[in-house]
Amino acid sequence: MPINKKSMLSLFQIFIISCFLLPLAVSAHSKACSFDAIYQLGDSISDTGNLIREAPIGTSTAFARLPYGETFFKKPTGRCSNGPLMVDFFASALHLPFLNPYLARDADFSHGVNFAVAGSTALDTSSLAKNKIIPPVTNSSLSVQLGWFKDHLKSICYTSKCAHKLERALFLVGEIGGNDYNYAFFQGKTIGEIQSYVPYIVQKIKDVARKVIDHGARTVVVPGNFPIGCMPIYLTAFRSDDPAAYDELKCLKGLNDLAMIHNDNLQRALKQLRKEYPDVTIVYADYYTALQWVLSHASSLGFEEKSLQKACCGTGGDYNFDLTKMCGAPGVPVCPDPETRVSWDGIHLTEKAYKYMADFLMHSIMPEIQCHI
Numbered sequence: 001m002p003i004n005k006k007s008m009l010s011l012f013q014i015f016i017i018s019c020f021l022l023p024l025a026v027s028a029h030s031k032a033c034s035f036d037a038i039y040q041l042g043d044s045i046s047d048t049g050n051l052i053r054e055a056p057i058g059t060s061t062a063f064a065r066l067p068y069g070e071t072f073f074k075k076p077t078g079r080c081s082n083g084p085l086m087v088d089f090f091a092s093a094l095h096l097p098f099l100n101p102y103l104a105r106d107a108d109f110s111h112g113v114n115f116a117v118a119g120s121t122a123l124d125t126s127s128l129a130k131n132k133i134i135p136p137v138t139n140s141s142l143s144v145q146l147g148w149f150k151d152h153l154k155s156i157c158y159t160s161k162c163a164h165k166l167e168r169a170l171f172l173v174g175e176i177g178g179n180d181y182n183y184a185f186f187q188g189k190t191i192g193e194i195q196s197y198v199p200y201i202v203q204k205i206k207d208v209a210r211k212v213i214d215h216g217a218r219t220v221v222v223p224g225n226f227p228i229g230c231m232p233i234y235l236t237a238f239r240s241d242d243p244a245a246y247d248e249l250k251c252l253k254g255l256n257d258l259a260m261i262h263n264d265n266l267q268r269a270l271k272q273l274r275k276e277y278p279d280v281t282i283v284y285a286d287y288y289t290a291l292q293w294v295l296s297h298a299s300s301l302g303f304e305e306k307s308l309q310k311a312c313c314g315t316g317g318d319y320n321f322d323l324t325k326m327c328g329a330p331g332v333p334v335c336p337d338p339e340t341r342v343s344w345d346g347i348h349l350t351e352k353a354y355k356y357m358a359d360f361l362m363h364s365i366m367p368e369i370q371c372h373i
């Protein structure tokens, strides 16, 4: 069939559409991210120095000492890793400084505040006490952190400028809830009992996210739980001789299932919240998939395959972890190359693992908040 002028034209039109209009359709919703501040609520996954400022227990925790912080900061900062955390990588990607902890009273909070406290729970201490669960290091649960946020607003909101500031801020509510499960497991609750706590923990996260929105937040990211069955602390405590207890990444299935139940519940709660607040951007951050992605691409990312499940800082057993001799205790060794390990201390990840998780998450989150970095 001879190509006539008409079909040439339509081919040309198709070319035009695919080269120009499709990218335009995408970029119409995608502008450079221009967040002016980050406000973080959470636990040790994002604490940049609050717990170590809580006397008398927090100040004497291992996180206040080397080797915590040794790789990047060359000194302890209160971060539960050898270097920066995911929130630090998010801040850098948005061209913002690292967030100062709220309890560093004289710090610069012009680009946001970190309210996260290592060891904190989603549920209040009083609710946990009803089930005889005691948070061992802090009582600064999610509600306490929300109270700090409200106090902080009082100190910065004397003018209407405040609403504008919060509109241009990124709010991170979590990860939180992981410790509610940790304490329940290590204080002798059964998996059945623990599963029954899921709706309460998720409800609390949802309530606090709602309150943050009611105070003016317009972009809220709510992370889910990690695949906790991949953590040396759980792998050590719940090790099994039954190969069927482990999944293809050699993680404990039952524990990962619990994390998935939590995450499914949380995503349903966020769906409801989006209906309540159609003008607010509410995003789920999939920490579960992000860590699984890191683990399943470990060798190409530069992690040592044979010690993939071994803590870098720790001692003993198959996972280099001993609950009675943890990282920071006298005589506990640190691996020579932390960048080749995923787990830093058996509970928290290395700077390197957090970096890759943060990269993975930013790729999925940025389109949802309609901007790019």
Ligand SMILES: *[C@@H]1O[C@H](CO)[C@@H](O)[C@H](O)[C@H]1NC(C)=O
Pocket (backbone or CB within 6 Å): 057, 125, 135, 136, 137, 138, 139
């Ligand atoms: C938490 O509060 C309880 C009750 O007020 C108190 O006994 C406990 O010492 C507190 N725990 C911490 C870690 O501050």
